[in-house]
Amino acid sequence: EVVxxxxxxTLSVSPGERATLSCRASQSVSSKLAWYQQKxxxxxxxxxxxxxxxxxxxxxRFSGSGSGTEFTLTISSxxxxxxxxxxxxxxxxWPPLTFGGGTKVEIK
Amino acid sequence: xxxxVESGGGVVQPGGSLRLSCAASGFTFSGYGMHWVRQAPGxxxxxxxxxxxxxxxxYYADSVKGRFTISRxxxxxxxxxxxxxxxxxxxxxxxxxxxxxxxxxxGWGQGTLVTVSS
Numbered sequence: 597e598v599v600x601x602x603x604x605x606t607l608s609v610s611p612g613e614r615a616t617l618s619c620r621a622s623q624s625v626s627s628k629l630a631w632y633q634q635k636x637x638x639x640x641x642x643x644x645x646x647x648x649x650x651x652x653x654x655x656x657r658f659s660g661s662g663s664g665t666e667f668t669l670t671i672s673s674x675x676x677x678x679x680x681x682x683x684x685x686x687x688x689x690w691p692p693l694t695f696g697g698g699t700k701v702e703i704k
Numbered sequence: 705x706x707x708x709v710e711s712g713g714g715v716v717q718p719g720g721s722l723r724l725s726c727a728a729s730g731f732t733f734s735g736y737g738m739h740w741v742r743q744a745p746g747x748x749x750x751x752x753x754x755x756x757x758x759x760x761x762x763y764y765a766d767s768v769k770g771r772f773t774i775s776r777x778x779x780x781x782x783x784x785x786x787x788x789x790x791x792x793x794x795x796x797x798x799x800x801x802x803x804x805x806x807x808x809x810x811g812w813g814q815g816t817l818v819t820v821s822s
Binding site: 628691 | 739748749750751754763764765766799805806807808809810812813814815
């Protein structure tokens with residue numbers, strides 16, 4: 597099973613600042629890595645797939661990078677609607693498909 | 705657009721059974737693999753099971769193997785999850801999710817809450 601580790605668990609950022617979230621895989625997942633955003637009481641929403649491709653309708657302030665075992669989600673200038681939980685997800689080696697534990701981006 | 709609507713959640717005693725359904729619309733249901741993903745209260749996401757686009761292959765998480773059964777009816781655009789021998793630790797919101805091998809989980813339902821409690 598591929599274990600996904602996200603850091604930090606909580607990220608405190610001021611609106612307008614840059615946020616950098618990390619995700620590490622216990623073994624290579626190539627570029628089969630996705631990022632999701634989840635707000636309280638809502639289902640997750642796909643942000644990034646293939647490690648770096650934005651999903652339909654996702655604004656360009658969201659960007660993904662990395663391959664193999666190290667991945668990053670960057671939000672270039674945080675907007676109020678971006679404060680949420682973020683999960684990484686590997687879909688290269690399954691079953692099982694696995695998720696990271698999440699990073700909460702909160703207002704500083 | 706992709707629409708997935710789950711139903712069938714509720715409160716059940718340990719050892720009981722429940723059947724979840726997911727009604728799909730807005731896309732060619734028979735062309736996609738489908739998954740169930742769950743989220744325990746205050747916890748992260750956990751993959752539960754998946755079914756191939758034509759129902760020919762099914763996979764399960766170890767935690768539910770032998771107790772849960774996934775199925776689909778492509779003529780009715782419906783995905784189902786039969787859950788037997790439910791445990792307290794199965795308590796979660798269950799999401800029906802569209803799967804694309806290239807774009808991962810690109811469509812989610814709103815979720816249905818299953819509570820296993822005596």
